[in-house]
Amino acid sequence: xxxxxxxxxxxxxxxxxxxxxxxxxxxxxxxxxxxxxxxxxxxxxxxxxxxxxxxxxxxxxxxxxxxxxxxxxxxxxxxxxxxxxxxxxxxxxxxxxxxxxxxxxxxxxxxxxxxxxxxxxxxxxxxxxxxxxxxxxxxxxxxxxxxxxxxxxxxxxxxxxxxxxxxxxxxxxxxxxxxxxxxxxxxxxxxxxxxxxxxxxxxxxxxxxxxxxxxxxxxxxxxxxxxxxxxxxxxxxxxxxxxxxxxxxxxxxxxxxxxxxxxxxxxxxxxxxxxxxxxxxxxxxxxxxxxxxxxxxxxxxxxxxxxxxxxxxxxxxxxxxxxxxxxxxxxxxxxxxxxxxxxxxxxxxxxxxxxxxxxxxxxxxxxxxxxxxxxxxxxxxxxxxxxxxxxxxxxxxxxxxxxxxxxxxxxxxxxxxxxxxxxxxxxxxxxxxxxxxxxxxxxxxxxxxxxxxxxxxxxxxxxxxxxxxxxxxxxxxxxxxxxxxxxxxxxxxxxxxxxxxxxxxxxxxxxxxxxxxxxxxxxxxxxxxxxxxxxxxxxxxxxxxxxxxxxxxxxxxxxxxxxxxxxxxxxxxxxxxxxxxxxxxxxxxxxxxxxxxxxxxxxxxxxxxxxxxxxxxxxxxxxxxxxxxxxxxxxxxxxxxxxxxxxxxxxxxxxxxxxxxxxxxxxxxxxxxxxxxxxxxxxxxxxxxxxxxxxxxxxxxxxxxxxxxxxxxxxxxxxxxxxxxxxxxxxxxxxxxxxxxxxxxxxxxxxxxxxxxxxxxxxxxxxx
Amino acid sequence: xxxxxxxxxxxxxxxxxxxxxxxxxxxxxxxxxxxxxxxxxxxxxxxxxxxxxxxxxxxxxxxxxxxxxxxxxxxxxxxxxxxxxxxxxxxxxxxxxxxxxxxxxxxxxxxxxxxxxxxxxxxxxxxxxxxxxxxxxxxxxxxxxxxxxxxxxxxxxxxxx
Numbered sequence: 048x049x050x051x052x053x054x055x056x057x058x059x060x061x062x063x064x065x066x067x068x069x070x071x072x073x074x075x076x077x078x079x080x081x082x083x084x085x086x087x088x089x090x091x092x093x094x095x096x097x098x099x100x101x102x103x104x105x106x107x108x109x110x111x112x113x114x115x116x117x118x119x120x121x122x123x124x125x126x127x128x129x130x131x132x133x134x135x136x137x138x139x140x141x142x143x144x145x146x147x148x149x150x151x152x153x154x155x156x157x158x159x160x161x162x163x164x165x166x167x168x169x170x171x172x173x174x175x176x177x178x179x180x181x182x183x184x185x186x187x188x189x190x191x192x193x194x195x196x197x198x199x200x201x202x203x204x205x206x207x208x209x210x211x212x213x214x215x216x217x218x219x220x221x222x223x224x225x226x227x228x229x230x231x232x233x234x235x236x237x238x239x240x241x242x243x244x245x246x247x248x249x250x251x252x253x254x255x256x257x258x259x260x261x262x263x264x265x266x267x268x269x270x271x272x273x274x275x276x277x278x279x280x281x282x283x284x285x286x287x288x289x290x291x292x293x294x295x296x297x298x299x300x301x302x303x304x305x306x307x308x309x310x311x312x313x314x315x316x317x318x319x320x321x322x323x324x325x326x327x328x329x330x331x332x333x334x335x336x337x338x339x340x341x342x343x344x345x346x347x348x349x350x351x352x353x354x355x356x357x358x359x360x361x362x363x364x365x366x367x368x369x370x371x372x373x374x375x376x377x378x379x380x381x382x383x384x385x386x387x388x389x390x391x392x393x394x395x396x397x398x399x400x401x402x403x404x405x406x407x408x409x410x411x412x413x414x415x416x417x418x419x420x421x422x423x424x425x426x427x428x429x430x431x432x433x434x435x436x437x438x439x440x441x442x443x444x445x446x447x448x449x450x451x452x453x454x455x456x457x458x459x460x461x462x463x464x465x466x467x468x469x470x471x472x473x474x475x476x477x478x479x480x481x482x483x484x485x486x487x488x489x490x491x492x493x494x495x496x497x498x499x500x501x502x503x504x505x506x507x508x509x510x511x512x513x514x515x516x517x518x519x520x521x522x523x524x525x526x527x528x529x530x531x532x533x534x535x536x537x538x539x540x541x542x543x544x545x546x547x548x549x550x551x552x553x554x555x556x557x558x559x560x561x562x563x564x565x566x567x568x569x570x571x572x573x574x575x576x577x578x579x580x581x582x583x584x585x586x587x588x589x590x591x592x593x594x595x596x597x598x599x600x601x602x603x604x605x606x607x608x609x610x611x612x613x614x615x616x617x618x619x620x621x622x623x624x625x626x627x628x629x630x631x632x633x634x635x636x637x638x639x640x641x642x643x644x645x646x647x648x649x650x651x652x653x654x655x656x657x658x659x660x661x662x663x664x665x666x667x668x669x670x671x672x673x674x675x676x677x678x679x680x681x682x683x684x685x686x687x688x689x690x691x692x693x694x695x696x697x698x699x700x701x702x703x704x705x706x707x708x709x710x711x712x713x714x715x716x717x718x719x720x721x722x723x724x725x726x727x728x729x730x731x732x733x734x735x736x737x738x739x740x741x742x743x744x745x746x747x748x749x750x751x752x753x754x755x756x757x758x759x760x761x762x763x764x765x766x767x768x769x770x771x772x773x774x775x776x777x778x779x780x781x782x783x784x785x786x787x788x789x790x791x792x793x794x795x796x797x798x799x800x801x802x803x804x805x806x807x808x809x810x811x812x813x814x815x
Numbered sequence: 816x817x818x819x820x821x822x823x824x825x826x827x828x829x830x831x832x833x834x835x836x837x838x839x840x841x842x843x844x845x846x847x848x849x850x851x852x853x854x855x856x857x858x859x860x861x862x863x864x865x866x867x868x869x870x871x872x873x874x875x876x877x878x879x880x881x882x883x884x885x886x887x888x889x890x891x892x893x894x895x896x897x898x899x900x901x902x903x904x905x906x907x908x909x910x911x912x913x914x915x916x917x918x919x920x921x922x923x924x925x926x927x928x929x930x931x932x933x934x935x936x937x938x939x940x941x942x943x944x945x946x947x948x949x950x951x952x953x954x955x956x957x958x959x960x961x962x963x964x965x966x967x968x969x970x971x972x973x974x975x976x
Contacts (some may be wrong), residue, residue, distance in 0.1 A: 269880030562866035607884035
């Protein structure tokens, strides 16, 4: 097992060489005359041969030597890189790989016999006209002669993977390859120029890069995190010292830059996994009898190393699925009036903080009707429900575990083996999977992957006198229930707490009770309740916490096994104030508290209700109170609710205005909230008084409404004037009370040029 | 464990080896941890409690960019928790790093394997499982602690059994 440094170095280098060779070989198939590709392949094999001789790996040396001879002929232009040659070279590649593997695992080359493979290399060197005869002879003793040896097992496996051994020889005259027949001469010609121009650039890139151990990178990432925290503390400590300002600002900048650089160092282009695909597609198309052209786009898109590892399997699975079930046999395609050669597209692109990876084929697509039938048969949905579901919704059913694992379903639906596995793997790293398919046109699988796993946005919440981090991904909304409203807002059904969220009952989980089952807990009526409405893999519930702090981008630190076993925490993090916080795992909390997955029926009802909800939204109002009177603001117009000290309100003449994020808001104060409170003449207390401004959209401008409290959100009912059946304006029925609706249009605009942007300077002059 | 203790004792008579132990005070007892197992000593830390964790877990501390699980020696010995900050020995064991929460860390003592005695038979079972024998100092005993026996994974497994 123990390999010396030299051998290890050799193994890594050879693997890289072979990876490059594999890439080049699949490219060579499309551009058989490209000399730079052949040169590259030759170099890879030559390097291996040279080093093995030095290290004393005789078997490897002999095999590499045979391959080198063949490649030498190709390089000199004596032979043409036709399909059988490339197939042979791929076999050579597999042979070399399995010996390397054996060296890595057992420190020996194994005692397999490579005579067959070497024979094939020699046979392929024979001039083309003489080949036909030799080829069959070579095929006869290829591989079959190999005795059973320790090092041979992987060889045999590689052989099986790439299809029946004799097949490539028998069909050698026909293009079995991925697309060897496809490239028209013109295409090949235009491509020829490109690689040659690129070649020197590749050379210099290799010289300026350095291989670094991933554990070292992880360590660096940790240390940078540490540095960030130390910096925060230094900044706090030196804030009052003017001499230090410049220094600490510099420290701040350098730390931020360093952190970014280290994060970048962990990023790798998706080409690292994409590059394995051409070979896979080639092998699969041979064994499945498909003709497939592979298109890859956006290979320089970068992703964190660990995430790249994590999506390797789902991507492989998706490609296999597309090849196996998506793209039809050439005859079938031809009969359907399609190009007999199918197209498989891999696309990677960055969208904000996510990387999107698409696998699309132009195959048969998914027969949605079949899914519908099967879903009903398996009792996943009711027939009535099935009739209503849109195609897109039905497609998502292939991700349901029970749906895709059963062979019967798979055979009929034609697709979906282990699609739930794809989804599980991608969701494990915080990603999302979508599928889109049109019968007869093709299928697209889209994976959305977060850029990095190490840093996630989270909301910091407080409970049991501690801070916890709640991943934003699962959070859908926050509801505040003050103690005086808790009695009515939180309902109990035989000990099960529930909250009516827009008319639906939401199960509640009290975090303090969950974490400290034995402790004393204040009833909800004696404390502030903040309900974080969470959706964890279909389990919807409200997590009740004591307080909310700021959202933060947190660096996830793993927990020791003992604490992982508790099951409720997915990690820990260090907050900006150097406190530690445990990261809550919403899914486990839901399971621990017994929150069930919302059933298909529920989801159905929810989506049915969606259109109604859209309509209802126009009628929803924010119920506010200003100096004892209640009023309603249309919810659709509300942008933000800001709590701020009264001193923030400034005046232009008599008009109260608010400088809000650099913009000027006219503030409507019909309720008299801004007026100094009676019997409280002290200047100071007036300035400190907190008021609430509801920021609303009115046409193209924003206006603020000063209120003393925000009470609730409620659906308004239309009121009709008695006798006339005419809808009344300006009032609505909220919670069975007639409530005035604030007329946003009536808020007078500011005395500024309408079209000019609101510049603060101007305004200050105006105020003077 | 007694067997191994005896063995080293006997060997010790042939040629005494010297061991450097970091002394640790907890309640009335003086404990010693071989310094070869100590990565670092962190003074006056306040570990963050972990709700629902096994009782021996003293909480989490931030240590060099990582989050370290600590084991409370007081809790293991059935002593009441100490108010205020405690010292932490960062120990290395087969299962990884962890912190040992102690009242205070003293000086490093050099002890001889000649002075080693295995755990006495009258020690209660829980302590016998935790301690790795004792060294006879001139005026008192130094109870040897073995980081492997204090590893949180092992403690948790023992608790399950």
